[in-house]
Amino acid sequence: MVDKEQLIIEAKKAREKAYVPYSKFKVGAALLSEDGTIYHGCNIENAAYSMCNCAERTAIFKAVSEGVRSFKALAVVADTEGPVSPCGACRQVISELLQKDTSVYLTNLQGDVAEWTVEDLLPGAFSPKDLEG
Numbered sequence: 655m656v657d658k659e660q661l662i663i664e665a666k667k668a669r670e671k672a673y674v675p676y677s678k679f680k681v682g683a684a685l686l687s688e689d690g691t692i693y694h695g696c697n698i699e700n701a702a703y704s705m706c707n708c709a710e711r712t713a714i715f716k717a718v719s720e721g722v723r724s725f726k727a728l729a730v731v732a733d734t735e736g737p738v739s740p741c742g743a744c745r746q747v748i749s750e751l752l753q754k755d756t757s758v759y760l761t762n763l764q765g766d767v768a769e770w771t772v773e774d775l776l777p778g779a780f781s782p783k784d785l786e787g
């Protein structure tokens with residue numbers, strides 16, 4: 655059973671793999687699936703800047719592309735003053751692909767941890783329901 659502290663350790667390990675020649679800002683994520691598998695993600699940048707992919711989305715897309723859709727928890731870590739704050743694009747992806755009750759641990763290297771719900775990360779998110787008109 656993977657607990658919060660262990661998942662944060664895994665996110666820190668993922669952070670070390672970040673490819674960030676432009677921002678030099680390393681971010682790591684660890685996504686725990688319902689069956690106990692951990693999907694690691696780091697941010698991956700590109701000389702065409704808009705192609706940069708955040709750590710959270712790397713982890714989520716890895717899991718979903720393996721057919722995994724049920725998640726217990728997501729940990730994200732960066733070297734920020736307070737707990738790292740996911741960007742709007744990641745909040746949108748998190749809101750659609752993680753469950754409402756999936757725990758989200760936002761942390762930094764100093765050990766500050768903020769625990770969020772998926773719902774609170776993006777109030778009023780655009781959702782599949784909006785496509786029904």
Ligand SMILES: O=c1ccn([C@H]2C[C@H](O)[C@@H](CO)O2)c(=O)[nH]1
Nearest residue numbers: 677679681697708709739740741
């Ligand atoms: O929660 C976040 C915030 C930013 N980044 C990345 C995107 C870019 O590579 C770098 C600077 O924004 O950090 C993430 O991966 N996750």
Ligand SMILES: [Zn+2]
Nearest residue numbers: 708740741744
């Ligand atoms: Zn993001």
